[in-house]
Amino acid sequence: MTLLNGLLAFGAAAFTVPLIIHLLHRSRYQTIEWGAMHLLQASKNFNSRRIQWQQLLLLLLRCSLPVLLALAMSRPLLQSFGGANGQAALSLVIIIDDSMSMFATSHLDEPNAKTLFSLACNSAAEILNKLPAGSNSLVLLGGAKAEALEGQIPDELSTKLKELASRAIPAGDFGLQESLRDSLAWLATSQNPRRQIIVLSDCQNHEWSAWNSDQASQLANEIAAQSVPPQISFVRVSPKEVDGPSKVSNLSVNSLDAAPSLLAVERDVTISTTIGNHGSEKCDNVMVSVLVNDTEIERQEIALAPASTTVIRTRWSPQQTGDHLIRAQLLRDDDLLSDNALTSAFVVQAPIPILLVDGDQRGEKMQSETDFLRLALSPFALLTGAKGDIFLSKTIPPNELNETILSNYRAVCLCNVREVNDVQQKALYNFVEKGNGLMVFLGDKVLSEQYQSWPTLAQKGLRIANFTKRSKNEPEKKNVAPPANPTSTETELGPSGRIKMQQIEFAPVRQLSSVSLSSLASVRFEYHCPIVLDPAALVNASDASTAMRFEDDQAWILESRIGKGRCLWVSSACDDDDSNLPTRTIYVPLMQKLAGFVCNADPPRTHLNASETWSRSMGGDATKSDSGNELLITKPDGKVVKSQLNGDGLFGFTETRLLGTYTGKMVGTKERLLACVTSQEYRSAKESRLAYLTADELTNLAGSCKASVATSASDLLANTVSEWNGREVWTWIWTALLFCFVAEIALEQSLSPRVKSKVAASSSLRGTIA
Amino acid sequence: MKAPLLRWLSPPDLSRVSHLQLLARGVVEGVSGGLHRSHHVGSSIEFKEHRPYVPGDETRTIDWKLFGKTDRLYIRQYEDETNLRCTVVIDQSGSMKYSGSRSNGMSKHEFAIRLAACLAYMLVNQQDAVGMATFDSKIRTYIPPRSRPNHLQTLLEAMADSKPGSETDLSVVLQGLLSHCKRRGLVFILSDCFGDAEAIVKSLALLRSNHQEIVVFQIWDDDELDFPFQTRTMFRSLELETHQMLVDPTGLRSVYIENLRAFRREFEQGCMRNRVDLISVKTSDSFSMALSNYIASRRSRG
Structure with a gap:
C-alpha cells in the first residue's frame, strides 16, 4: 500500500486521544457507599464479560475513527501482492495519433512541446516511466497503418519516444479501430493480469466521428470477449478550447496536379495548385511558391477569403526525361505547418518507338491505312516538327516486318495487313513474349482465312479468336418515326455499329476524360471483321478477354497476354474506312492510351496513399547493379531502408505510412526513383480543418465502447499512475469510517442509560411502591 | 435539646398520626382492655355464643331467659377486648445507612426510626403495648411491649441509640424473634429486606405461624430503584468493608434493574402467600404520609 499524501497519515496518531481519554x-x-451489593454483584457476574467486550469494542471504534480519517485523507493505494515491489505488472499499449493534425502548434500551453505530437510523445514517455516493475508495453503510432515502435521494455520505449517527439513528419490518417484491434491482438499474447490501452489523440472530428456507435459497440464486445478485458482510456491531446468556435488560422496546399498525365520532354505541362483557407479570417498577401526540382518557377501573391479555396496554375515544360519533383509551398506560418507545402513526383518519359505496319499504303495524303494513327501517336512531330510526343512512330510495309527491325521498337501495329507469314508470326510472338506490345487493326484487306489459320495461343501462337469475313453493319429497323436529320448515318446503323458504353472496364478507356468518352458514344461503325474469343485457343481463361464490345455484344477489342507482353485485337480499321472514329475527339487520346497500354508506357505510380505499396520497375538499372538486387529507399524522415528487387527488377515497398517524398536508388547508380505519399483525407483537406470532437461527443463515443476519457495527458497521468501503483481505496475507507461512526454512536447509546427506559423503570417501581 | 419525640417527629407528622387508630386484624392477646379482640372470653358487652352449662361454670353466666324458654341451662359467652402487643423491629444493618441524593439527606435507617417512632406514638396513644427490637446480624436491642404512656420515652431513647453499621441476616433475626413474641401480636418490620428473599420469606412464614400478624415496611432509596449512576463508580459495601466493586454503571444498569425486579417479585409473592403485609416506601416520601396511607388502606380492606 502506498499513500499519496503521506504526511496526512501522521494524523492517525490521533488514535491515542480516545485511548488516553479511556485510560x-x-x-x-x-x-x-452502597447497600444493595447483592443485586450489583449478580448484575456484574451476569454482565461483566459482555460489558468488557463492549467497552473494548467501543474503544476500538473510537481509536479507529481518527486512524481511518487520516488514512482516507492520505489517499492510500491498494496494490496487488503478486507484483514485484508490491506492484502488479501491467501490459500497456499506448496508441499515439501521428496523423497530420497532431503536428499543429496551436493552443499549446506546454512549454516543452512544439506540436501536439511531441506533447503526446512526452506524455507517453512519462507514463512509461511510471509503469510498475515487470510491465511490458507496446507503443503504436496510429496514423495510417499502425506501426509499433520496436521493443517492449518501457524504459527503452520511453527513450525512443523522447527522440520521436522531435519528428516533424506526419503519417497518414489515424486509424483508431485498426489500432485498437492491433492492440487487442498484442494484449491477447500478454501474460500480465492487468491490461490497458491508452489512446493519445487530438480527436479530429473526421477521424473519430467516422467511428460510429455500432462499430464502437462491436469493439466493446471484442474487448469483453478477451480473457482479461483491457481498460481503455481516450486522452485528448489537443487544444484547450475544443468546445468553442473554431479559431484556427490555417492555410494548406490541398493538391498539386499536372496535366496531361503523360509527360514528355518539351511538352507543356499545366501544374494546378489548390490552396485552401480553413480559418475564419481572410488572409491577404499569401505568397505561394512553386518549385521544380528545388528551382522556383513561379511565385504568386494571393488573397484567400475565409473557408475558401483557390487554384494557381503554372506552366512548365520539362527539358529532360526522368523523375521530377514539383513542390508548392506557402511562405507563411500558421497553426499547422505540415500542410503548408505539398510535393508531387512526376516522371517525364522519352518517346516510345512504335512500328506501324501499313497493309494499305497509298500515295495520297491521309489515304494510307496508318496516316490517322501516326498523326494520333506523334501529333507534334507531324504537325509542327517539335518535340513533345510520347510516341515515336515509323511506318513500314508488311514485307519489311522481321525480327531485326522489331528489336528497335516497343510495340507494333498491324494495320489492315492482308496476311502475316509464319516467320513473321513467330517473330511477333517472341517480340510480345519479351514484354512488348502488339496491336492488330482488321480492315478490308485482311484475309480472314489466313488469320484463322494462325497457331493459337495454346500452340505458342498469337491467335486467340475465330475470324470471319468482314461484314457491313445493317441499319436498324425501327417502327418509330424517322429522325429529324435523315442524312445522318448515326441513326441508320444497328447495334452492331455502336460501342457499348455501359460498364466499361477496360482501363485505358476508363482513364479517358468524360469529354472523350462522350464522343465515343457517337462513333459509328459501318464495317467490322467479326472476331469471337475462342476458349479453345487459350491455355488459361484469364489469358484473353473481351475489352470493348458493340451494343450487340460482339467484340470490338480483344485483349490477350503473352508472356510479359500484351496484344490488342481491334475488329475495325484504324482509319476512316470502317467508321467515323478518326473524326471524333476520342481518337487521339484513345490511340495513345491503347498504344501506351500495349507498351506498358503508363508512367510509374508516384502518387500513393499512405501505407499503399510502392511498386516500380527498375528497368535497366537493375541489371547494371552489382549490389545483389538491393534497393536503398530514403524515407521522408531521412531513414534509409533496403528493399529487395525481384528477378524482374520490380520491388514492393510497404513502409509508406509517412507522408512525404520517398527516393530510391541502386548502389552505384544515380538516385532516380521517387514517390510522394499523401493521404486521401489530406488531399481533401480534412486534416487541415483542425475541427475536433466536442467533449460530449467524445464522452458518448467512449461510453459506447466502455472506455474512459481523460481531459488531458496530465489528468490521465495523475489518475492512471495511481491506479497502476495500486487501486485507490479511499471510498472503502470512507465507508468504513462512516460505519465506525454509526457503530460508535449505536454502541454508545446502547451502553449509556436511556432516558425513556429510565423514566419507565422508575415509574413502574414507584407505581409498585405506591 | 429537643424532646426525643420531637427529635424524630415534626409537629405535622404528629398531628397527622395522632388521630390514626390501628386495629389488629386477628385476635390478639393483651393483658389489659383495649380496642382489639382477644381470644379470651370475658365480660365485655360483645356477645359471642351460647354454650351448655357444665359443672364448674360460674352460675352468673347462665342465661336464665333461655332456661325459661328451653328448660336447659346455657351460659352466655362474651368476647374479651384487650390491648394489642406490637413489636417494632428496626433494621440497623449497614445497608440501612444509605442515603441517596433525592432523600434530602435522610438515610433509610433514619427513615425507619422516624416511621417506628410514628408507629410507637400512635400505638401508645391507643393504649396498646409497644415493644421494639433492633437488629443487624442478630437482635441487638429488645424492649418488651408495654402500654404505659412513659414507655414511649423508653422506646424513643432506644431508637436514638440505634446505629447502623454491620452485616445483616433478616431470616436469622426473624427466627430469633420467635422467642420474644410468644403471645399473639403484631410485628412491624422496618427494613430494606436485603438478603436471600427465599430465606426471609420462610422466616416470615415461621413468625406468622406463631400467631403474629406481620407488617413489613420495605424501605427503599430512589437510587436503589433506578440506579442512576453514569460515571465509573466504585461501589463499596456498607455492611462489609472489604467488599467493593469498581464498575461502569451504564453497562450494568439494565441487568441491575432486572435483578431488582426479580428480587422484589419473589419477595412480594412470598409475603402475599403468607399473608404478610408488604409496604414499599421510599426515603424521598413522607413517612407519616406513608403510614397514614397504609392504615387507610388497611381499614378499607377490613
Missing part, C-alpha cells in the same frame, strides 16, 4: 476515564471514578 484517564478508567483511573477516575467516584466512590459510593
Whole structure:
C-alpha cells in the first residue's frame, strides 16, 4: 500500500486521544457507599464479560475513527501482492495519433512541446516511466497503418519516444479501430493480469466521428470477449478550447496536379495548385511558391477569403526525361505547418518507338491505312516538327516486318495487313513474349482465312479468336418515326455499329476524360471483321478477354497476354474506312492510351496513399547493379531502408505510412526513383480543418465502447499512475469510517442509560411502591 | 435539646398520626382492655355464643331467659377486648445507612426510626403495648411491649441509640424473634429486606405461624430503584468493608434493574402467600404520609 499524501497519515496518531481519554476515564471514578451489593454483584457476574467486550469494542471504534480519517485523507493505494515491489505488472499499449493534425502548434500551453505530437510523445514517455516493475508495453503510432515502435521494455520505449517527439513528419490518417484491434491482438499474447490501452489523440472530428456507435459497440464486445478485458482510456491531446468556435488560422496546399498525365520532354505541362483557407479570417498577401526540382518557377501573391479555396496554375515544360519533383509551398506560418507545402513526383518519359505496319499504303495524303494513327501517336512531330510526343512512330510495309527491325521498337501495329507469314508470326510472338506490345487493326484487306489459320495461343501462337469475313453493319429497323436529320448515318446503323458504353472496364478507356468518352458514344461503325474469343485457343481463361464490345455484344477489342507482353485485337480499321472514329475527339487520346497500354508506357505510380505499396520497375538499372538486387529507399524522415528487387527488377515497398517524398536508388547508380505519399483525407483537406470532437461527443463515443476519457495527458497521468501503483481505496475507507461512526454512536447509546427506559423503570417501581 | 419525640417527629407528622387508630386484624392477646379482640372470653358487652352449662361454670353466666324458654341451662359467652402487643423491629444493618441524593439527606435507617417512632406514638396513644427490637446480624436491642404512656420515652431513647453499621441476616433475626413474641401480636418490620428473599420469606412464614400478624415496611432509596449512576463508580459495601466493586454503571444498569425486579417479585409473592403485609416506601416520601396511607388502606380492606 502506498499513500499519496503521506504526511496526512501522521494524523492517525490521533488514535491515542480516545485511548488516553479511556485510560484517564478508567483511573477516575467516584466512590459510593452502597447497600444493595447483592443485586450489583449478580448484575456484574451476569454482565461483566459482555460489558468488557463492549467497552473494548467501543474503544476500538473510537481509536479507529481518527486512524481511518487520516488514512482516507492520505489517499492510500491498494496494490496487488503478486507484483514485484508490491506492484502488479501491467501490459500497456499506448496508441499515439501521428496523423497530420497532431503536428499543429496551436493552443499549446506546454512549454516543452512544439506540436501536439511531441506533447503526446512526452506524455507517453512519462507514463512509461511510471509503469510498475515487470510491465511490458507496446507503443503504436496510429496514423495510417499502425506501426509499433520496436521493443517492449518501457524504459527503452520511453527513450525512443523522447527522440520521436522531435519528428516533424506526419503519417497518414489515424486509424483508431485498426489500432485498437492491433492492440487487442498484442494484449491477447500478454501474460500480465492487468491490461490497458491508452489512446493519445487530438480527436479530429473526421477521424473519430467516422467511428460510429455500432462499430464502437462491436469493439466493446471484442474487448469483453478477451480473457482479461483491457481498460481503455481516450486522452485528448489537443487544444484547450475544443468546445468553442473554431479559431484556427490555417492555410494548406490541398493538391498539386499536372496535366496531361503523360509527360514528355518539351511538352507543356499545366501544374494546378489548390490552396485552401480553413480559418475564419481572410488572409491577404499569401505568397505561394512553386518549385521544380528545388528551382522556383513561379511565385504568386494571393488573397484567400475565409473557408475558401483557390487554384494557381503554372506552366512548365520539362527539358529532360526522368523523375521530377514539383513542390508548392506557402511562405507563411500558421497553426499547422505540415500542410503548408505539398510535393508531387512526376516522371517525364522519352518517346516510345512504335512500328506501324501499313497493309494499305497509298500515295495520297491521309489515304494510307496508318496516316490517322501516326498523326494520333506523334501529333507534334507531324504537325509542327517539335518535340513533345510520347510516341515515336515509323511506318513500314508488311514485307519489311522481321525480327531485326522489331528489336528497335516497343510495340507494333498491324494495320489492315492482308496476311502475316509464319516467320513473321513467330517473330511477333517472341517480340510480345519479351514484354512488348502488339496491336492488330482488321480492315478490308485482311484475309480472314489466313488469320484463322494462325497457331493459337495454346500452340505458342498469337491467335486467340475465330475470324470471319468482314461484314457491313445493317441499319436498324425501327417502327418509330424517322429522325429529324435523315442524312445522318448515326441513326441508320444497328447495334452492331455502336460501342457499348455501359460498364466499361477496360482501363485505358476508363482513364479517358468524360469529354472523350462522350464522343465515343457517337462513333459509328459501318464495317467490322467479326472476331469471337475462342476458349479453345487459350491455355488459361484469364489469358484473353473481351475489352470493348458493340451494343450487340460482339467484340470490338480483344485483349490477350503473352508472356510479359500484351496484344490488342481491334475488329475495325484504324482509319476512316470502317467508321467515323478518326473524326471524333476520342481518337487521339484513345490511340495513345491503347498504344501506351500495349507498351506498358503508363508512367510509374508516384502518387500513393499512405501505407499503399510502392511498386516500380527498375528497368535497366537493375541489371547494371552489382549490389545483389538491393534497393536503398530514403524515407521522408531521412531513414534509409533496403528493399529487395525481384528477378524482374520490380520491388514492393510497404513502409509508406509517412507522408512525404520517398527516393530510391541502386548502389552505384544515380538516385532516380521517387514517390510522394499523401493521404486521401489530406488531399481533401480534412486534416487541415483542425475541427475536433466536442467533449460530449467524445464522452458518448467512449461510453459506447466502455472506455474512459481523460481531459488531458496530465489528468490521465495523475489518475492512471495511481491506479497502476495500486487501486485507490479511499471510498472503502470512507465507508468504513462512516460505519465506525454509526457503530460508535449505536454502541454508545446502547451502553449509556436511556432516558425513556429510565423514566419507565422508575415509574413502574414507584407505581409498585405506591 | 429537643424532646426525643420531637427529635424524630415534626409537629405535622404528629398531628397527622395522632388521630390514626390501628386495629389488629386477628385476635390478639393483651393483658389489659383495649380496642382489639382477644381470644379470651370475658365480660365485655360483645356477645359471642351460647354454650351448655357444665359443672364448674360460674352460675352468673347462665342465661336464665333461655332456661325459661328451653328448660336447659346455657351460659352466655362474651368476647374479651384487650390491648394489642406490637413489636417494632428496626433494621440497623449497614445497608440501612444509605442515603441517596433525592432523600434530602435522610438515610433509610433514619427513615425507619422516624416511621417506628410514628408507629410507637400512635400505638401508645391507643393504649396498646409497644415493644421494639433492633437488629443487624442478630437482635441487638429488645424492649418488651408495654402500654404505659412513659414507655414511649423508653422506646424513643432506644431508637436514638440505634446505629447502623454491620452485616445483616433478616431470616436469622426473624427466627430469633420467635422467642420474644410468644403471645399473639403484631410485628412491624422496618427494613430494606436485603438478603436471600427465599430465606426471609420462610422466616416470615415461621413468625406468622406463631400467631403474629406481620407488617413489613420495605424501605427503599430512589437510587436503589433506578440506579442512576453514569460515571465509573466504585461501589463499596456498607455492611462489609472489604467488599467493593469498581464498575461502569451504564453497562450494568439494565441487568441491575432486572435483578431488582426479580428480587422484589419473589419477595412480594412470598409475603402475599403468607399473608404478610408488604409496604414499599421510599426515603424521598413522607413517612407519616406513608403510614397514614397504609392504615387507610388497611381499614378499607377490613
